[in-house]
Amino acid sequence: AQKVTQAQTEISVVEKEDVTLDCVYETRDTTYYLFWYKQPPSGELVFLIRRNSFDEQNEISGRYSWNFQKSTSSFNFTITASQVVDSAVYFCALSEALQGGGGYQKVTFGTGTKLQVIP
Amino acid sequence: NAGVTQTPKFQVLKTGQSMTLQCAQDMNHNSMYWYRQDPGMGLRLIYYSASEGTTDKGEVPNGYNVSRLNKREFSLRLESAAPSQTSVYFCATLPRQKLFFGSGTQLSVL
Numbered sequence: 203a204q205k206v207t208q209a210q211t212e213i214s215v216v217e218k219e220d221v222t223l224d225c226v227y228e229t230r231d232t233t234y235y236l237f238w239y240k241q242p243p244s245g246e247l248v249f250l251i252r253r254n255s256f257d258e259q260n261e262i263s264g265r266y267s268w269n270f271q272k273s274t275s276s277f278n279f280t281i282t283a284s285q286v287v288d289s290a291v292y293f294c295a296l297s298e299a300l301q302g303g304g305g306y307q308k309v310t311f312g313t314g315t316k317l318q319v320i321p
Numbered sequence: 322n323a324g325v326t327q328t329p330k331f332q333v334l335k336t337g338q339s340m341t342l343q344c345a346q347d348m349n350h351n352s353m354y355w356y357r358q359d360p361g362m363g364l365r366l367i368y369y370s371a372s373e374g375t376t377d378k379g380e381v382p383n384g385y386n387v388s389r390l391n392k393r394e395f396s397l398r399l400e401s402a403a404p405s406q407t408s409v410y411f412c413a414t415l416p417r418q419k420l421f422f423g424s425g426t427q428l429s430v431l
Binding site: 208211235237239245246249252254293295297307308309310312313314 | 352365419
């Protein structure tokens with residue numbers, strides 16, 4: 203069974219502070235994908251990043267960075283110099299393939315972390 | 322524009338009423354999904370369809386039925402709505418290892 207844990211329910215930071223959102227996952231598969239999605243107050247789900255289980259390189263995209271560590275089953279997300287527009291709920295997700303493939307992948311989401319950036 | 326289209330965006334039902342949520346994708350992808358989102362519980366999978374003509378239960382299927390009408394369309398039906406089904410519903414598809422979501426349906430059952 204796969205599981206994603208986002209232990210931080212809500213985080214508040216002051217604008218320009220750095221903030222890290224934690225994500226810990228459980229899976230028996232050796233091949234899997236990890237995702238982060240952003241859900242702003244408007245409600246849509248916005249894709250941020252996908253990471254393949256074979257690729258442990260950290261990634262940076264502007265003010266966003268992701269730290270993938272298989273040894274601790276974590277895929278943490280850091281926002282540098284936070285801005286008010288970063289206020290949203292952030293979801294971490296894990297995708298496994300069905301045994302034998304078949305094109306379907308079960309995607310399991312964490313419960314989300316609500317980030318509030320205070321001006 | 323390519324994407325996932327859901328209708329309606331908002332719906333209010335009375336207990337016992339039925340309705341169908343519609344979803345269509347133009348990404349030509351096989352798998353489609355229905356999730357519900359509730360406060361503090363993240364997104365939970367209701368049903369999924371690996372390909373046209375096949376559907377399977379997800380984590381929380383009770384009270385719902387689905388139809389994969391063709392490759393583009395995947396509908397979710399509530400036969401007899403209950404207050405516990407008040408939620409936000411998202412349809413999604415997964416081309417190129419990236420879930421694309423519809424804009425969601427906010428459903429209230431009174």
